[in-house]
Every structure is written in structure tokens, then in C-alpha cells.
Amino acid sequence: MVKVSVIMPVYNGEDFLAESIGCILNQTLTDLELICVDDGSVDDSLNILNELAGSDSRIQVYHQENRGGGAARNVALTYASGEYVYFMDADDKLELDALEKLYGLCEDKSLDFTIFKAINYDEDTGKYYETPDYSMEKLATQMKGKVFSFDDLGDLIFNITVTPWSKFYNLDFVKRSGAQFAEGLIFHDNVFFWEVLFNAKRMYFLDEFLYTRRRYSKSSTGAGDKRYANIIIIINRNIELFIKYDQFERYKTTLYNKKIFWIYMRYENIQQKYKQFFFDEMKRDFSKMLTHERYNEFIKSLEFKNRAIYDACIKCDNTDDFDETLSKSLKTNKMKKALNKVTGLFKK
The missing domain is CATH 3.90.550.10 (Spore Coat Polysaccharide Biosynthesis Protein SpsA; Chain A)
Structure with a gap:
């Protein structure tokens, strides 16, 4: 040996x-x-x-x-x-x-x-x-x-x-x-x-x-090609392991948020010609939660940006609409935060 x-x-x-x-x-x-x-x-x-x-x-x-x-x-x-x-x-x-x-x-x-x-x-x-x-x-x-x-x-x-x-x-x-x-x-x-x-x-x-x-750009995880959609399968397998080892309840809020974050991160970095394919896979996966028994628990646990990503994905049918809807949602929230900050200053 x-x-x-x-x-x-x-x-x-x-x-x-x-x-x-x-x-x-x-x-x-x-x-x-x-x-x-x-x-x-x-x-x-x-x-x-x-x-x-x-x-x-x-x-x-x-x-x-x-x-x-x-x-x-x-x-x-x-x-x-x-x-x-x-x-x-x-x-x-x-x-x-x-x-x-x-x-x-x-x-x-x-x-x-x-x-x-x-x-x-x-x-x-x-x-x-x-x-x-x-x-x-x-x-x-x-x-x-x-x-x-x-x-x-x-x-x-x-x-x-x-x-x-x-x-x-x-x-x-x-x-x-x-x-x-x-x-x-x-x-x-x-x-x-x-x-x-x-x-x-x-x-x-x-x-x-x-x-x-x-x-370098040719590496498998840096190429941004169609295989990026694998992340959806992998994340779901990760969650299955948390369930297998009785750790899901302890970490479910973090897991829900990281799932949306990790998938969207790969969507942002995939080559343009594969974006619609990735979006369709993302929507197919996200849509499964709509009728899942954990849906209410899932949706309430999402941080604002992840909730915005999820909602925009469910609502839209193509990448252009998705990107525009998400951008508007995030911009509106940013403006609200800025307004609340200014209002708070005047209240003081």
C-alpha cells in the first residue's frame, strides 16, 4: 500500500x-x-x-x-x-x-x-x-x-x-x-x-x-455553454442529500435562497445563444414548486432579489421579458429603499 x-x-x-x-x-x-x-x-x-x-x-x-x-x-x-x-x-x-x-x-x-x-x-x-x-x-x-x-x-x-x-x-x-x-x-x-x-x-x-x-475560457466550468444547465440537476441532488442526512429542516431557508441564487448566477454567465435553453430549464424547475406542498414555506423564505428572480421566471416566457421584468423589479425596490432612507432622515 x-x-x-x-x-x-x-x-x-x-x-x-x-x-x-x-x-x-x-x-x-x-x-x-x-x-x-x-x-x-x-x-x-x-x-x-x-x-x-x-x-x-x-x-x-x-x-x-x-x-x-x-x-x-x-x-x-x-x-x-x-x-x-x-x-x-x-x-x-x-x-x-x-x-x-x-x-x-x-x-x-x-x-x-x-x-x-x-x-x-x-x-x-x-x-x-x-x-x-x-x-x-x-x-x-x-x-x-x-x-x-x-x-x-x-x-x-x-x-x-x-x-x-x-x-x-x-x-x-x-x-x-x-x-x-x-x-x-x-x-x-x-x-x-x-x-x-x-x-x-x-x-x-x-x-x-x-x-x-x-x-481560462476553455475550461468546462468557465465556458458558459449549454452544460451550465447541469447546475439545476446538481442543486436538486444536493438538496436530496440534505434530506437523506436529516439536515434539510435545519438549513432549508438557506438552501431555498442558494438554489435561486446559484441558478441565476449561471444564467447570467451563460453564452447568449444558450440563454433561452437555460431559461426554459430554469422555468421548468421553478414551476414544480407551484403545486408543491412546501410552496408557501419556500416562497416566504426567499430574500427580495431571489423572490424577484423566481416571480419573473414564472411570469415570463422568454429571456428578453424575464430580463426586463427582473430589472424593473430590482430598480423599483432600489428606489423604494432610497426613498425610505430620505424619509427617515426628515423624520429625525
């Missing part, structure tokens, strides 16, 4: 693949295996993988027809034999002492998994920058130096990024949790994250930047 199994799904990653694999092979912790699953790449990725595997026995290469990163990670998990498992993307970078540091921490504190920070790198501008999602400052502040469980986190559960590459997992724990990545969908890491989080008894936050996330 090796100390760490590193899992890397690969799809058309020829531009950065050798660099990313180099970050693993050159780790200060050398007792590892690198399991690469080529997900039907149409570029030179598979040849690069096979060539690298020929020069380092720690690399295993598998190939499958294109089924998505979630399926590739699930396949790789069946081959993993390490004490711990780490998920690496084929276009990113990891600090060379990261695995040694994370392994030692998990062994010392008997952790199910540890969480750490990531920095962003803009491939177009060459600049590094932080984002709240990957810095997780609230978690760092409140859980610094503590070993904690899911029950200790409260609303902080929504301040942890769902990305698998910012976590270092005990492999036996992952297998016992039954966690799997969603297959055939982007945003597939969500359901895996929530399943392991609900099961975790011993977690730790390492307040260090160990990972560099490469950002």
Missing part, C-alpha cells in the same frame, strides 16, 4: 498536462501512485500520458470513452490503493511539499480529511489573485487550529468550497461514506463534497495556499 493515491481525470489537457503531472512526480513525498484516466481526449493527451508512464512506474493510465470528469474520478477510485487520496486537475499546479505536509497532518490528527487554500492564476493576464471561495477566511478564522466535525460547522458548511482538489482525504473514509461524483454532468464535485462532509467526524483547516487553479 502506498501512502497517497493521486487521481487525475484528463480531457484534452495537452497544453498543461506535463506540468501538472510534474507537480505530482516531483513531490517531496515519493511514496505515491498517480492514476490518470483519459476521458476520451481528442488531442495528444493520451500519448503524453503513455509516454510519461513509460518513464515512471508510479503512473497508471486508463482510457475511457468521453463520460465526463465525474465518471473518470469514480473509475480511478476503484483502482486507488493508498492510505489517502488526492484529486488533482490536469491543468493546475500543486506545491511540491503539499502531499508530505497533508499526509503528516492527517496522520498526526487522525483526520477523515483536511481542507486547504487555493490561489487563482489567470492564464490570459499572467496574474495571481485570491477569491473568497478558495481562501475560505470565515472557516480559517473560526476553526483555526481545531479538529472539527460536520456538527461543529453550522452555517460555515456553505463557506467551504466544494472542489475536491482543495481537500486531502483518508481513502478508507471516502469508501465508507459511499461518496461518488455525479456522472455526465459538469459541477459534478458538488454531490461528492456534500456526501463526505455529512459523514465527516474529524476535519481540519490548513491555512495555507497549496494549490494553484488555472483559469
